[in-house]
Amino acid sequence: MDEKPMKLWKKAMYFPYRTQIGKKWMDEFKKVWRIAGPTIITSVSVFSLDVITAAFAGQLGDLELAAVSEVQNVLLGFVTGIMLGLGSALETLCGQAVGAGEFNMLGIYLQRSWIISLVAALLLTPTFVFASDILKLLRQDPKISDVAGKFAIWIIPEIFASALNYPAEKFLQAQSKVWFMAFASMLTLAIHVLLNWIFVSKLSMGLVGAAIAGNMSFWILVVAKVIYIACGWFPEAWTGFSYLAFKSLTKFLKLSVSSAVMLCLEIWYYTAAILIVGGLKDAAVAVDSLSICINLQVWALMFTLGFTISASVRVANELGAGNPKGAKLTIGVHVLISAIVGAVFAVIILATKKQFPRMFSKEQNVISETSKLGYVLALTIFITSIQTVVHGVAIGAGWQFLVAFVNFGCYYVFGLPFGALLGYKFNLGVQGIWYAMLGGSFLQTIIVFVIIGRTNWNKEALQAETRVRTWGGTVENQQDS
Structure with a gap:
């Protein structure tokens, strides 16, 4: 057989293969951005909640700003790491269940994660109650530590909001329902600015006002997600609360703790x-x-x-x-x-x-x-x-x-x-x-x-x-x- 036709034939057969590979990459590229794009919006918006709180605290004075910064960077950073890690167990279980088409247990997984996270929030509460003493042990400025301790007590409700928020977030992400979270987080950010303006600037409630605004904003975000999950949008994945949530908690806890660590x-x-x-x-x-x-x-x-x-x-x-x-x-x-x-x-x-x-x-x-x-x-x-x-x-x-x-x-x-x-x-x-x-x-x-x-x-x-x-x-x- 002539070599030239043979080369042309091989090239003709190879071209569709390359085109097929390119199409698969492009399809996957689109799938990635459908999840990553809204998730980036959500991450930036939620991160900005603390930035807004710090900005309004900065209007009160350097002492208040330093106190809020210490609480956010030390205490909330510590708690967020644990809560986010515990919730991340759902990324494995819910994600693989969705891929297998087994939606019927997603709601049970979510409830198990809520139980574990709420217990963790309860155990972490003393960290905020004794925040002033803890910060002083870490050799922080006593004046800043005292103000930070008072602010930390006022934002305890935020710990329990985090316990519900991260599992709900992972439940939605596993099913690629990420645009709702993006819109909810952006709306919450706008509400958070308004609440800080009312409580801190207009009512002159100081750091107490900033804490109340933060608590309200985080709970608005959590309630929005829970309502979205529980009100019929996920008929296969959410069938209501069940006693099965209390079964197999030991295995679930092991994976949750591994994720948190x-x-x-x-x-x-x-x-x-x-x-x-x-x-x-x-x-x-x-x-x-x-x-x-x-x-x-x-x-x-x-x-x-x-x-x-x-x-x-x-x-x-x-x-x-x-x-x-x-x-x-x-x-x-x-x-x-x-x-x-x-x-x-x-x-x-x-x-x-x-x-x-x-x-x-x-x-x-x-x-x-x-x-x-x-x-x-x-x-x-x-x-x-x-x-x-x-x-x-x-x-x-x-x-x-x-x-x-x-x-x-x-x-x-x-x-x-x-x-x-x-x-x-x-x-x-x-x-x-x-x-x-x-x-x-x-x-x-x-x-x-x-x-x-x-x-x-x-x-x-x-x-x-x-x-x-x-x-x-x-x-x-x-x-x-």
Whole structure:
């Protein structure tokens, strides 16, 4: 046979294959953004609630602003990590159940998560009752700690709102019902601004008014989600409250705690960095510069968090549907998108490394020190953008227990001690501490990537099928009948 026709024939056969692959990637790209886009809006809106509270507190004075900042960054950060982690167990169970078409147990999973989260909220309440003493033990300013303690007591209702909010959020995300949350969060943000204006500015109720506004806003958001879930929009997934919610709580608790530990080790990593930096010479400047960079990193994280959610939902859905190839495809698409987004943010930071510190401080030494961190901040944002995706993959596949061990080793055995060594022993200051911590994040990302690459996804799909069958409708409905 002539070689030229043979080459043309092979090319003709190869072209449809390439077109088919491209179409699959494009279809998956659209699915990712359908989840990630509204989730980004939700994340930014909810994060902005605390920003608005801090802004109105700043009008009251520096002492009030510092007190609110301590409560938000230390206490609420601690509680949010636990509540978000406990709720993340639903991402695995609900996501895989949706993929398998087993909607009948989603409402039971949600109720189990509410029970566990509400008990956790009750156990965490003393943290806010004794907030002043706790902050003083952490060597915070006594005056700030006293004001923060009073504010913390007033926002206790917010803890219980979080206990209901995050499970409801995961229930909706697993079914890709994310636009409702986006609209609800944006409306709540507008209401929150209005409430702060009324209670803080017009009625002059001070931090008590700010706390009342915050409580009302978070509960408005929670009630909206609960009404949406319970009022007939999910006839298959929500069939009312059931005593089955109290069954199998031990197994559910194990997965919830594993999720909480995995996420808390991540969230508290950079909080620990601030405590380490606080012991350096010129600690005030070092802490200010690091805090500025972490604030910018958190803003970027609010965007990439959307890809964490979409990765967990899509991986769980595909595994639950018994489609390991689909799971691998969505991982590739998520890594590509997150790398592009991270690169864009990194370029923006590098292009403005001498300008962005001026948005936060007028002190020249703080501006100079923060500018020096521009390169490591850009690199951190790029790496964490990809890292959030591998976290989503881990949650979607149900690897929380395994990744919790990886996080502990990379962050607290390697990153923080190495950072203290570079910062203090080798006199590299805040840059040395952050580079070491970035090394811990990079090591964690590489290890999880190796785990993903070595995973037998056919086996993962079978395990998801077993999990859905064991935890879900087939077995438990038989118990009910």
